[in-house]
Amino acid sequence: MSWVTEKAKKGLERIREAQDKQVYPYFKPFESGGLHTTIDGKPIVNFSSNDYLGLTTHPKVKEASIEAVKKFSCGLSSSRVQATTTAHVELEERLADWFGYEACLIFTTGYQAMVGTIMSLADKDTTLVLDNLAHACILDGTFLAAGVPRSGSEIRFFNHNSARSLRRALSKRERKNALVAIEGIYSLDGDEANILELLDAAEEDPNAVMLVDDAHGTGTLGMHGKGIHEKYDIASRVPILVSTFSKTFGGIGGLLLGSKDVVEHVKHQARSFLFSASLPVPVVAAAATILDMLEESGPQLVAELHEKAAYMRKSLTEIGFDLGKSDTHIMPVMCREERKALFTHVAMLESGVMMVPITYPGVQKGEERLRLNVTRGHTREDMDQALDLLKIYGEAFFILSGEELAPMES
Ligand SMILES: Cc1ncc(COP(=O)(O)O)c(C=O)c1O
Numbered sequence: 001m002s003w004v005t006e007k008a009k010k011g012l013e014r015i016r017e018a019q020d021k022q023v024y025p026y027f028k029p030f031e032s033g034g035l036h037t038t039i040d041g042k043p044i045v046n047f048s049s050n051d052y053l054g055l056t057t058h059p060k061v062k063e064a065s066i067e068a069v070k071k072f073s074c075g076l077s078s079s080r081v082q083a084t085t086t087a088h089v090e091l092e093e094r095l096a097d098w099f100g101y102e103a104c105l106i107f108t109t110g111y112q113a114m115v116g117t118i119m120s121l122a123d124k125d126t127t128l129v130l131d132n133l134a135h136a137c138i139l140d141g142t143f144l145a146a147g148v149p150r151s152g153s154e155i156r157f158f159n160h161n162s163a164r165s166l167r168r169a170l171s172k173r174e175r176k177n178a179l180v181a182i183e184g185i186y187s188l189d190g191d192e193a194n195i196l197e198l199l200d201a202a203e204e205d206p207n208a209v210m211l212v213d214d215a216h217g218t219g220t221l222g223m224h225g226k227g228i229h230e231k232y233d234i235a236s237r238v239p240i241l242v243s244t245f246s247k248t249f250g251g252i253g254g255l256l257l258g259s260k261d262v263v264e265h266v267k268h269q270a271r272s273f274l275f276s277a278s279l280p281v282p283v284v285a286a287a288a289t290i291l292d293m294l295e296e297s298g299p300q301l302v303a304e305l306h307e308k309a310a311y312m313r314k315s316l317t318e319i320g321f322d323l324g325k326s327d328t329h330i331m332p333v334m335c336r337e338e339r340k341a342l343f344t345h346v347a348m349l350e351s352g353v354m355m356v357p358i359t360y361p362g363v364q365k366g367e368e369r370l371r372l373n374v375t376r377g378h379t380r381e382d383m384d385q386a387l388d389l390l391k392i393y394g395e396a397f398f399i400l401s402g403e404e405l406a407p408m409e410s
Pocket of ligand 1: 252
């Protein structure tokens with residue numbers, strides 16, 4: 001057996017065990033798109049989706065994409081350098097305007113937008129200062145920047161959301177410049193960045209610049225859904241904003257927002273932008289149509305999401321669930337034991353509700369949870385169905401009482 005096969009077998013041990021016990025929860029194929037789908041022919045309400053405003057499957061969005069397919073097909077067969085369309089440029093200009101920044105650059109994914117932005121800005125004179133719950137795209141961009149031969153950046157972490165710890169990390173750094181990366185909302189815990197205090201801390205340092213990944217704040221925070229900078233009116237204090245089309249904006253794609261100079265620089269430096277194919281126009285058209293809707297609706301779409309999230313939060317809390325640190329529409333149902341999360345997931349899926357479990361190493365041991373995202377696309381009936389099932393299985397698997405599950409017989 002080659003070492004590669006040996007490594008794969010070892011790496012798959014836990015996964016194969018879960019598959020054998022029929023509690024493996026991931027990669028379940030949907031038979032149609034959206035929050036309401038089918039799996040193996042059975043209707044499912046999906047509560048682990050990031051389609052926060054429920055617009056991904058809107059008929060207008062589909063129509064716009066179909067029209068774009070007719071004109072541009074599904075691919076442009078090259079990177080943006082030689083495969084930029086008027087649709088990309090127009091949407092970049094509109095997004096810059098809507099978010100309130102000088103310029104915008106569309107990447108093919110949010111992951112690539114973050115990796116490319118960090119790699120283009122950080123060098124040997126830079127310390128990358130990260131919240132210790134940073135998303136994989138921030139970590140990967142940072143590790144790549146740190147690994148560049150002879151000009152790698154320094155890396156420092158601060159305790160999640162702690163301005164005190166950020167100040168300490170900034171003061172201990174060994175490089176002149178600091179790029180501080182945080183997220184608007186942390187996707188596994190559903191808690192908002194402590195952004196005002198973190199900004200105060202960063203602004204005490206003349207060479208620290210804040211970069212915010214607002215993937216989960218776009219469409220959900222601020223009156224019009226522009227994100228955390230709108231909610232706190234701090235666009236001028238957040239010079240670099242990264243977001244995605246893969247949640248509220250109905251498809252896939254990444255965004256960088258910033259000053260003209262910074263965005264132009266990244267556009268000519270970011271390898272994840274220059275050496276990867278451009279975003280297909282049907283996807284650009286879908287995002288442009290969702291932007292139309294956000295512009296036309298004013299605050300209404302976001303208000304509807306918040307109303308639903310408030311109902312779910314109140315009901316979950318009344319039943320007695322622990323929602324961890326959540327203070328947004330992302331409400332992890334804390335199970336704090338892997339088997340409780342897996343068993344509840346399986347039982348709920350059998351009954352038509354999907355909440356994906358998040359287990360170690362996605363979160364620390366003892367922090368296992370079900371991923372519950374409320375979206376504007378969920379109906380009151382969807383939420384009540386989920387609440388009824390959660391109550392039944394939360395009791396059956398001792399999530400509500402906190403007692404230990406009996407050991408499994410082998
Ligand atoms: C905080 C955060 N940043 C970035 C991304 C990556 O976005 P995309 O799906 O567009 O690659 C995600 C998606 O999982 C995310 O949760």
